[in-house]
Amino acid sequence: MNNPADDPYLRVDNLCKIYATRDAEVRALNDLSFTQRRGEFLSHVGPSGCGKSTLLMIAAGLVPPSGGAVCVAGRSIDRPRTDIGIVFQSPVLLEWRTALGNVLLQAEARKMDLKDAERRARELLGSVGLGGFEDRYPHELSGGMRQRVSICRALIHNPDHLLMDEPFGALDALTRDQLVLDLQALVIERRMTVLFITHSIAEAVFLSDRVIVMTPRPGCIDRIIDIKLPRPRTLAMRESPEFADYSRQILDLFLARGVLREH
Amino acid sequence: MTERNILAAAVVVSPDRTGMDEIEAGIQRRRRKRERSDRIGALAYPIGVMAALVVIWEAAARLFAIPAYLLPAPSLIAQAMVANSTVLIKQSVATSLEIVLGFALSVAVGVPLALAIFLWKPFARSVYPLLVSSQAVPKVAVAPLFLVWFGFGLLPKVLIAFLIAFFPVVINTAMGLAAIEREKIYLAQSMGLSSFATFRKIQLPNALPSIFAGLKISITLAVVGAVVGEFVGGQGGLGYLLLIANGNMDTSLLFAGIAALTFLGVVFFILIGIVERLVLPPHAVERVSFERGSM
Numbered sequence: 001m002n003n004p005a006d007d008p009y010l011r012v013d014n015l016c017k018i019y020a021t022r023d024a025e026v027r028a029l030n031d032l033s034f035t036q037r038r039g040e041f042l043s044h045v046g047p048s049g050c051g052k053s054t055l056l057m058i059a060a061g062l063v064p065p066s067g068g069a070v071c072v073a074g075r076s077i078d079r080p081r082t083d084i085g086i087v088f089q090s091p092v093l094l095e096w097r098t099a100l101g102n103v104l105l106q107a108e109a110r111k112m113d114l115k116d117a118e119r120r121a122r123e124l125l126g127s128v129g130l131g132g133f134e135d136r137y138p139h140e141l142s143g144g145m146r147q148r149v150s151i152c153r154a155l156i157h158n159p160d161h162l163l164m165d166e167p168f169g170a171l172d173a174l175t176r177d178q179l180v181l182d183l184q185a186l187v188i189e190r191r192m193t194v195l196f197i198t199h200s201i202a203e204a205v206f207l208s209d210r211v212i213v214m215t216p217r218p219g220c221i222d223r224i225i226d227i228k229l230p231r232p233r234t235l236a237m238r239e240s241p242e243f244a245d246y247s248r249q250i251l252d253l254f255l256a257r258g259v260l261r262e263h
Numbered sequence: 264m265t266e267r268n269i270l271a272a273a274v275v276v277s278p279d280r281t282g283m284d285e286i287e288a289g290i291q292r293r294r295r296k297r298e299r300s301d302r303i304g305a306l307a308y309p310i311g312v313m314a315a316l317v318v319i320w321e322a323a324a325r326l327f328a329i330p331a332y333l334l335p336a337p338s339l340i341a342q343a344m345v346a347n348s349t350v351l352i353k354q355s356v357a358t359s360l361e362i363v364l365g366f367a368l369s370v371a372v373g374v375p376l377a378l379a380i381f382l383w384k385p386f387a388r389s390v391y392p393l394l395v396s397s398q399a400v401p402k403v404a405v406a407p408l409f410l411v412w413f414g415f416g417l418l419p420k421v422l423i424a425f426l427i428a429f430f431p432v433v434i435n436t437a438m439g440l441a442a443i444e445r446e447k448i449y450l451a452q453s454m455g456l457s458s459f460a461t462f463r464k465i466q467l468p469n470a471l472p473s474i475f476a477g478l479k480i481s482i483t484l485a486v487v488g489a490v491v492g493e494f495v496g497g498q499g500g501l502g503y504l505l506l507i508a509n510g511n512m513d514t515s516l517l518f519a520g521i522a523a524l525t526f527l528g529v530v531f532f533i534l535i536g537i538v539e540r541l542v543l544p545p546h547a548v549e550r551v552s553f554e555r556g557s558m
Contacts (some may be wrong), residue, residue, distance in 0.1 A: 057449070060449070062449045062452060062453070080449075080452035080453060082453060082454065082455035086449070086453045092446040092450055094469075096468050096543070105454070105464070109455060109460065109464075
């Protein structure tokens with residue numbers, strides 16, 4: 001299978017990021033290289049502080065790397081990318097705009113046809129269970145609902161690349177399960193290329209085509225694991241032996257690196 | 264067996280559902296009632312306390328026969344208000360003009376200054392520290408100088424009101440603009456928003472609650488500034504009236520003037536609050552009204 005879809009869409013080469021603090025330099029990322037195919041769901045899973053969020057910001061062109069390069073579709077990234085949809089750890093909604101208004105901010109910024117965009121925004125909000133909440137302000141929504149709005153905002157312009165930085169980290173387990181299912185449905189429907197940052201092993205295995213396991217700081221790649229589970233994946237599949245095996249592989253790496261300790 | 268289960272379920276569910284609806288409706292009713300009584304209480308309690316104080320004051324003034332030039336009874340003050348109503352209204356108008364102009368000047372100078380501080384780093388680094396340290400100068404002490412420079416007309420009063428009132432506008436606007444999550448800026452960049460559009464759509468609205476908090480402090484200071492101006496070089500206005508009343512030992516009129524000034528201050532404060540309600544969405548006003556409560 002040597003078709004163009006196998007060409008790397010995102011290419012990260014020897015990426016380093018060093019933060020200078022008052023007493024010392026903190027090396028957040030150390031010589032990180034990987035690629036992502038178009039249409040692939042790629043997750044980075046690792047402990048807190050392993051630089052995975054930094055990696056996402058660099059991939060978005062929002063933070064400059066200290067060394068190395070990021071190429072998207074053969075072009076080197078040296079300024080904020082606008083071909084992306086981005087979801088942060090917190091929803092980052094504008095408090096003075098309604099749910100619909102927040103989603104439409106993306107459309108306004110890109111000078112899309114607003115009538116058409118509004119129809120699509122309502123569709124999107126409906127598809128993540130926010131039908132009827134379009135005119136609510138963020139303070140009237142629950143944490144999970146706010147994060148759903150921010151996901152809709154990241155999708156309304158059909159971005160080439162969806163970047164998500166621990167989007168479900170601040171949510172309770174049930175809400176997280178629902179949003180993971182919603183996200184999978186959206187991703188399958190739109191065949192999106194997603195770069196996903198998480199510290200949840202289950203989330204990474206459930207959603208991904210490939211999981212990159214990161215070492216503790218300075219973050220570099222420990223292992224890349226192909227997840228060959230059929231799609232769409234169901235919650236029941238989390239109990240399957242294959243799923244357990246993938247989780248175990250990642251867990252063993254964390255145990256070996258001292259990210260987790262058993263007493 | 265199955266049939267009995269379904270029946271049982273139906274029996275359990277249907278009265279339960281109507282029962283729940285009733286309970287929900289009851290809770291909603293009680294909540295609305297509580298909110299209404301909260302709103303009434305928010306006004307009624309302080310007014311009640313105020314009324315009680317006035318009654319105690321009146322009683323004490325009569326009971327202990329306190330001389331009117333020291334502490335006139337509320338009834339005497341009310342009489343003085345009625346007797347001097349024309350002059351009080353006339354001087355209130357004069358003072359209001361100084362307050363409004365001083366406040367308008369504070370906004371007209373303060374907001375652009377804050378924008379320059381926010382947008383232009385060299386300006387911020389050179390002017391901001393000077394501006395902050397200039398606040399150590401007691402502005403009231405500068406007032407006589409303004410008379411020397413600008414004479415006895417309206418201008419020096421407006422300028423003194425401005426001098427006292429503009430600083431909170433600058434500080435609150437600059438702080439409001441600076442206090443923004445980095446992610447909001449990242450988001451704007453990822454959307455390809457120009458820096459002007461980012462300012463207009465994100466940074467400025469983000470700063471509005473803080474700006475309005477500054478305006479509310481500023482308007483009360485503008486009242487102080489106008490009175491100071493009239494004290495120093497007055498030919499009219501409530502501050503001047505206070506001086507005259509003081510000179511005549513007419514303490515009732517003095518109190519009447521203070522009451523008029525207080526009334527002006529409250530009215531202007533409420534006016535800013537109304538504008539704020541019109542400009543900001545409900546969530547932010549709620550937040551600010553809490554701030555007002557704690558002020």
